[in-house]
Amino acid sequence: MLMIAVSKIAGTAAAALLLASTLVISGCGGSKTTTASAAGQGGLEVSELRYQGSVGAVTYPELAEDLGYLAPLKLKYIGNTISGPQDIQSVVTGDTDFGGAFNGAIVKLLAAKAPITPVIAYYGVDDNTWTGYYVLDGSPIKTARDLIGKKIAVNTLGAHHEFVIKEYLHRQGLTKEEIDQVTLVVVPPVTSEQTLRAQQIDVATLGGILRDKALEHGGIHPLFTDKDLFGVFSAGSYVLTKQFIQQNPKAARKFVEATAQAIEWARTTPRDEVVARYEKIINSRGRKEDTTAIKFWKSTGVAGKGGTISEAEFSTWVDWLVKEGTLKQGELNPKELYTNEFNPYANGK
Template identity: 80%
Template sequence: MTFSRQKSLTKAIALLIACTLLLTACGSKLQTVSASGGTPEVTELRYQGGVGSVTFPELAEDLGYLAPLKLKFIGNTISGPQDIQSVVTGDTDFGGAFNGAIVKLISAKAPIKPVIAYYGVDDNTWTGYYVLDGSPIKTAKDLIGKKIAVNTLGAHHEFVIKEYLHRAGLTAEEIKQVTLVVVPPVTTEQTLRAEQIDVAALGGVLRDKALERGGIHPLFKDSDLFGIFSAGSYVLTDKFIKANPNASRKFVEATAKAIEWARTTPREEVVARFEKIINERGRKEDTSTVKFWKSTGVAGKGGLISDKEFGTWIQWLVDEGVIKDGQLKLQGLYTNEFNPYANEKK
């Protein structure tokens, strides 16, 4: 072999080795990205929806953020507590409820983890507790012996009402004399005007329509008590997260992106998208409610959860005597680890 040919062969071998090392390195890097991004371990997520409304996971799917995961609708929920209970029993893969209701269920040893906030209170989205004009009810003390209509017990409305009564200085015995009555939201205004109840919890389109008709005013609002805050979260079971970390991440990531899309997109476009989703899913629903949509109400970017949004209700349950002081720890109770905005400022 000539010196020239030997030199050429040496160069070729060196080049081959270099390429092999480069490809190996690239392959290793690609495998790392694939492992961290991850292919979802399941193909679909079972959930409950709401009549005439669009959830952020549903919006995420329509926007293409959730793919390759798909949602499987199994029915409409009747309340937040029922929705998260369905997650515990395994009937659904995710569900959402008021944070206080979640804390209460966790205190009962339910193996669930809040992973992203999905509703809350801001300047445009809030609930008022309304009385008729001319009502003798002027203060919290006047509610003793009276009836307040709520959509369900053990959720947002009940916690807010009792916090209002606590702050006004009512004793535990006096608070027991304030009766909470479960009334379907669509008939709450009518029930108030018929004087079958003394106070009605009204929010969203039902509040706006009632105010248009006049004759009512708020005794107090949840925003008066807590300001701007995320009030409810979606939960997954600990078992689901452990078995399906990639699917869990994809679900939270997609939902977070949908929240930010709704937050930053012109309101008219968001409403139009909601109407499209409702019409295309073919459940024979009325789209009039979504026309009154105003904001996400979610405080943290992309649904990031903050300590106070659970710490407040842990302390509340302690004060109520439902759980013992120290029974629940805030650390580890919820997680933002799957949220793509976790490293950004809220």
């Protein structure tokens, strides 16, 4: 999820998502997923699912495959994603079979008429997994209003952090015109602390190992956190195209069931055992990755059991986009944006 650019909030992310929507007709017309014989693949319509991975991290579908939950389906790695919005755009264009992103970014793409359906939550915020928006000790920034004319570092535009920041500014009473004066600077997360301490930005977005290391160094404190704003919630979902679901319902169900089982395995298994399994997966896939960050894994962050999606996890962002003027009131019904149809945990199993 690393890009380098400097940009105002308005316009950039929306343009990228709308561009993706223009590719819907050409990109989603035909799946490149390998067709399998029903006899050889347990009656599933396909034998493999194409996806993008993340450097030094293990996704829940990858964990599901390693645990044997996904069989007879196999995963086909085609490269690493640079961001959530890019990952789901790859699904829209037919380059991958599934991808994941922040729910607000998914709502934007759905508003652009992309034929995708969120099927399972895969990351979020809990007591152990959260992100803070940090300033230097002694910084003149004490309130949201102090951010007018200032720079905040984020990992990408149009995703989780942009929405959280703008929601914070909204709640603190800033007008749209004032919010437009707060600049988001896209900075690789690994260099955000250094960039903050060099005073090239005014606020750094820090989570996980990068947050913990920065706090050990001292001299910073959070202005606010995503957990402060929203509490415990699932923030992002994996999506499939509507066409894929229609043509491959058994494979879609298998994918969701296996991913849900993997999430619950990670939630209920002792942390050291989860970390050891992740390290084994990373080392065995031969991508020349560093496993340092995975040692600091703390929790799934997924709110719903097995990644079940709640209506609030989409209605929050629909309401937000209505407030922003991106959507019209009633244009999207949150209840119709996602499905828990394939998730066994949604049925109490």
